[in-house]
Amino acid sequence: MKTQKLFHTPVVLLRSLGLTALLAGAGWWLAAPAAHAQTPTQPSTTQTAQPGPSAVKLTVNGMVCAFCAQGIETRVKKMPETADLYINLKQKVVAVQAKPGQNLSLDKLKAEVVEAGYEVLRAEPMTQTVAQLREQMRGRQ
Amino acid sequence: MHMCSALFVRAGAAWRRRLARQQALAWALPLLLGAAAPAWSLPMASQGHWMVMGDAESGARELSANYALTSHDAFGISTARFQSPAHGGAGMRSSRELAALTYARLLHRWNLPHAQANLWFVGQAGRLEGEGLGGPRTVLSPTLLADWETTRLYVGGGLEAMRAGSWRRQSGHARVGFSFYEVEYEETQPWLLLEVRRDRERIPRPGAAPHEAAKTEVMPMVRFINRRWFLELGARSGTGHVSFMWVP
Numbered sequence: 225m226k227t228q229k230l231f232h233t234p235v236v237l238l239r240s241l242g243l244t245a246l247l248a249g250a251g252w253w254l255a256a257p258a259a260h261a262q263t264p265t266q267p268s269t270t271q272t273a274q275p276g277p278s279a280v281k282l283t284v285n286g287m288v289c290a291f292c293a294q295g296i297e298t299r300v301k302k303m304p305e306t307a308d309l310y311i312n313l314k315q316k317v318v319a320v321q322a323k324p325g326q327n328l329s330l331d332k333l334k335a336e337v338v339e340a341g342y343e344v345l346r347a348e349p350m351t352q353t354v355a356q357l358r359e360q361m362r363g364r365q
Numbered sequence: 366m367h368m369c370s371a372l373f374v375r376a377g378a379a380w381r382r383r384l385a386r387q388q389a390l391a392w393a394l395p396l397l398l399g400a401a402a403p404a405w406s407l408p409m410a411s412q413g414h415w416m417v418m419g420d421a422e423s424g425a426r427e428l429s430a431n432y433a434l435t436s437h438d439a440f441g442i443s444t445a446r447f448q449s450p451a452h453g454g455a456g457m458r459s460s461r462e463l464a465a466l467t468y469a470r471l472l473h474r475w476n477l478p479h480a481q482a483n484l485w486f487v488g489q490a491g492r493l494e495g496e497g498l499g500g501p502r503t504v505l506s507p508t509l510l511a512d513w514e515t516t517r518l519y520v521g522g523g524l525e526a527m528r529a530g531s532w533r534r535q536s537g538h539a540r541v542g543f544s545f546y547e548v549e550y551e552e553t554q555p556w557l558l559l560e561v562r563r564d565r566e567r568i569p570r571p572g573a574a575p576h577e578a579a580k581t582e583v584m585p586m587v588r589f590i591n592r593r594w595f596l597e598l599g600a601r602s603g604t605g606h607v608s609f610m611w612v613p
Contacts, residue, residue, distance in 0.1 A: 286476025288516050292548055294592040294612065295411025295436075295509050311550040313516050314478075330545060343476035362549070 276327035276358050277349030281357065282318040282334070285343040287314070292342070299336045308354045316345070321354035408469040408487050408510065409439035410612045416441075417611045424458065431467055439469040443489060449497075449534075449566055450578035458584040459568075463504060465491025485510040493529040497568060502529035517544050517555065518549035531569040538562040542588070556588040560599070 234359035263317045287293050300306055300320055305328060305338050318337065322328045330347045350357065410416035412433050420427040425448065432440025443465045448458040468488045475482040486509060493504035505528055512521035522539040542558030565579040584606060586599025597608040 286481040287476065287479055288479070288481045288514055290554065290590060290592045291407060291595070291612075292481065293550060295414075297592070298411060298414070313550055314547050339436060339469070341474055341476075350432075 242358075278307065278322045278327055279353055279357075280320050280328050280330060280333055281346075281348050281350050282337060282344055283316050283346040284318055284337055285345050287311075287313060287316060287318070287342050288309075291317075295340045296316050296337055296342065299340050300333065303332070303336070310354050310358045310361075315361060317357075317361070319350065319354045319357050333342040372452075372465075407483070407610075408472070408575065409433050409486055412436045414612055417613065418609070420606075420608045421600075422606040429467060432470055439467075441467045441469070443467045449495070449568060450576070451530075459496040460497075461495035463489075463491060463493050465489040465506070474516045480513060480515045482513040483511065485512075493532070498532055499528060499569075499571075502532065504529040506612060508516070516547055519543070519558065531567075531575065533567040534564065535566075536562065536564045543552075551592070553589050553591045556590065558586050558588055558597070558599075560584045560586065560601075562601075 245270060264291040284296070287296065290313065293313060296318055297309060298312060299319070300309055305322045305326040306320055307323040307326075311317065320333060330349070334344045334347050352360075373577055386561045387464045399512065408418075409431055410433050412435055415430060415432050416439070418427075418429045425446065427443065427445040427447075429443035429476070431439040433439040433545055445463040447461050447463075449461055452454075457487070466489070468486075470486045470488075472484040472486055472595045474484075486507070488508070489504070489506040493503050496499045506525060508523055508525040508600045510521070510523040512519070519540065519542040523537070525534075527534045527536075538560055540558055540560045542556050544554050544556045548554045561581070561583050563579065566577070568576040568578065570576055586597050586602035586606065588595055588597045593612040595608075595610050596607075599606040599608075
């Protein structure tokens with residue numbers, strides 16, 4: 225990766241000077257430098273070697289009104305892997321259930337909540353389902 | 366080992382002091398600003414959404430809509446009709462009509478362990494028409510809003526200035542409120558609020574010193590809030606007041 229980055233700038237310079245042919249030997253690398261730049265640093269949600277959890281619980285600071293939480297709900301529900309969502313304002317909880325056969329990414333979920341304007345205190349996989357958590361929390365109140 | 370522990374203790378104390386300062390600031394801001402502007406609690410929706418807001422009482426109507434381009438910025442339009450004290454005598458009123466472009470900006474948000482506090486800027490630029498203005502005037506209006514709320518308590522306030530030629534208005538409002546009980550996220554939550562509002566207006570008079578008028582009003586109101594809408598019903602100076610907000 226470092227070697228690729230090291231050579232990236234000179235390669236771009238040479239290409240801009242019309243000397244692309246000199247680098248034909250490294251054609252595989254020249255073919256799509258952008259693709260090399262996009263090495264998989266972002267975690268995949270559904271197709272990683274180690275699959276993510278199917279249910280996740282986030283503890284969110286600042287989510288105190290239904291109107292605020294609605295922004296989080298909209299974002300998380302737009303994620304293609306989301307099947308079910310439970311929000312509890314008092315307990316500061318956002319719980320997400322993946323669709324059957326799909327997995328969730330903790331980082332992606334955290335990023336969505338942060339983008340909505342809130343602070344994620346904790347993000348943890350759940351062993352229970354969102355439906356079970358909903359029943360448990362409603363029973364507790 | 367002892368040195369390491371001492372470092373951790375010192376870092377923990379510094380972090381606690383920083384948190385305490387942030388919490389104190391978040392508490393103090395609404396109280397410091399404590400004073401008017403649009404009546405809604407949040408002036409914009411989440412990113413990528415429209416928000417429609419309305420306000421109506423005897424002699425005054427306001428309807429606005431804005432679109433949140435980012436999680437911090439929303440652009441929109443606003444139209445209002447309201448009455449100003451006329452310089453002809455006590456009790457006389459002049460009607461004004463406003464049409465403006467609006468910009469709302471979330472200046473800062475504090476996400477606290479059990480609360481949220483916000484500082485907002487709302488700017489308006491447009492045209493104001495009405496008696497005594499000498500024709501349509503360009504109007505500019507900057508507003509600062511602050512709020513602090515938990516799931517059961519609300520404190521908010523704002524300061525608004527509006528200027529069109531030599532006509533000027535300054536308003537300030539403060540609000541406190543509480544909800545009767547916690548609800549599930551999907552349920553509608555009722556709140557009881559009390560608003561104190563002060564308006565001061567300077568009306569130009571041809572060939573004479575400007576007429577100055579000021580009034581202070583107190584308004585109790587109930588608010589019903591759900592995920593995508595809220596409705597407020599109140600009464601002040603013997604007339605009813607309705608506000609609503611809706612995210613389509």
